[in-house]
Amino acid sequence: MNKVLIKNAKIVNENSIFEGDVYVEGEYIVEVAEQISAKSPDVSVFDAEGKYLLPGVIDDQVHFREPGLTHKANIETESRAAIAGGITSFIEMPNTNPQTTTIEELDKKFDIASKTSYANYSFMFGGTNDNLDEILKVDPQKVAALKLFLGSSTGNMLVDNLEVLEKIFSSTDLLIAVHCEDEGTIRANTEKYKAEFGDDIPMKYHPIIRSEEACYLSSSRAIELAKKTGARLHVFHLSTGKETELFTNKIPLEEKKITAEVCVHHLWFTDADYEEKGTHIKWNPAVKTQKDKDLLWKALLDDRIDVIATDHAPHTIEEKSNVYTKAPSGGPLVQHALVSMLEAYHQEKISLEKLVEKMCHNPARLFQIKNRGYIKPGFFADMVIVDLNNPWSVTKENIYYKCGWSPFEGNTFKSRITHTFVNGSLVYKNFKFYDLKKGKQLTFNR
Structure with missing residues (x-):
């Protein structure tokens, strides 16, 4: 089972920002707390110190x-x-x-x-x-x-x-x-x-x-x-x-x-x-x-x-x-x-x-989407780590759309997406993709 621990993140969730850790097992968030220790040696630990953790x-x-x-x-x-x-x-x-x-x-x-x-x-x-x-x-x-x-x-x-x-x-x-x-x-x-x-x-x-x-x-x-x-x-x-x-x-x-x-x-x-x-x-x-x-x-x-x-x-x-x-x-x-x-x-x-x-x-x-959109236990671990002070410019070389262009070409953004997790798996890190097609069909509480 995939096990992930994100440490020292500034977690933005439900109208508050607080420093803490998030522990994930498999596809789901298990615990959100001020401090969490790795529960076993097979846990992948990510230190987000100074960065913000957002829901996907x-x-x-x-x-x-x-x-x-x-x-x-x-x-x-x-x-x-x-x-x-x-x-x-x-x-x-x-x-x-x-x-x-x-x-x-x-x-x-x-x-x-x-x-x-x-x-x-x-x-x-x-x-x-x-x-x-x-x-x-x-x-x-x-x-x-x-x-x-x-x-x-x-x-x-x-x-x-x-x-x-x-x-x-x-x-x-x-x-x-x-x-x-x-x-x-x-x-x-x-x-x-x-x-x-x-x-x-x-x-x-x-x-x-x-x-x-x-x-x-x-x-x-x-x-x-x-x-x-x-x-x-x-x-x-x-x-x-x-x-x-x-x-x-x-x-x-x-x-x-x-x-x-x-x-x-x-x-x-x-x-x-x-x-x-x-x-x-x-x-x-x-x-x-x-x-x-x-x-x-x-x-x-x-x-x-x-x-x-x-x-x-x-x-x-x-x-x-x-x-x-x-x-x-x-x-x-x-x-x-x-x-x-x-x-x-x-x-x-x-x-x-x-x-x-x-x-x-x-x-x-x-849309009444089931168990997504928040960082809390029982929800799917869709999360994004953001560095608010890591400027980068949009160029043709770092555009990933199939069409190969962007209306933002030439813009410099102060913030950078450093990590993206989909259903508990790290799928993107600092302009590098992991060939993990982890997307799942959304379901709705209706």
Whole structure:
């Protein structure tokens, strides 16, 4: 049995930081205490003195592109990049090829991940205008949620039949996760700017085409429908300050029927970055203004926004280098999500305790993930050791995404992920991987 003892760590867990030790046997945390001695000579001891021990990050929204789009990425390459970034569990989206809109395709993805994933995994099931029968077959203890695209994005999964949408909301007990952008507004705006510029629309118009109005219109409709039907709704990747007004912080997370997520790119970049970064920071929904960014941070800190995620969605550099209308939206983020948010800690925007709450505890609570997201006895030993004072720069040589690029290239981060443990096994240490695909299928307390 694998036995691990982490000594002298500054443990960040459940809104406190305390110095102590963590003892692991097999896949599970056995003891957390101020001081623990090695119980036998076969214990692997790691001295974390001066470093912080965090629960492994749970990323509730990634696109790992398998099956069908594996020239961009696959579960093996991107889960490997994820553990280098301290992400030990991920929930992957259904807009692959074929789409994950049947139980048969869902089972195929679980089979791939069981053989290739370095991190723990689950998948969202995709809703369409005509697959309600398949939705009703989904096992809620096995699948993280139902994903609906209420605005078209990468792939072709737009659910635009309002009658069908209401029926889905009324018929399933699954958590419903939504991408909210109003398609009619976006199409009208796109045509307006294409008439002026053709296909080579300057990137600065992206947040005007995929506008605040498009986001708010769609988000507010989804929330109205959830309130009408009693559905459990989670709104992905808020990008506007106006949308944050739709959410509450007046009740505990477990009692919320409507929750929200923000992604690292909407907390880091603004429309001022389009001039330098161009299509490399083209996301749907779009990165918007400094004011929007400030209001997203405010809502995150006052608990109207519940989760920080990535929406990791890699494309090749050749694909991203096309003109505006032909360049796909999305970018790779799992390797650099935690260190970018730790940079925000250094900038005194967020505490370590709040960061762990939003990236580790709350995804586990919100999705009812069984025995993950915390450092406590009986939980799986998914943990990350972080050195807050060990600067490094992002270069092509240390990027692990299959696509080989990052919107953070050239950035220097003060913090470094030094060790990542998945289910009790050391899988990554200081830019070195151990060829241990220890990822397990997530299960849910439902």
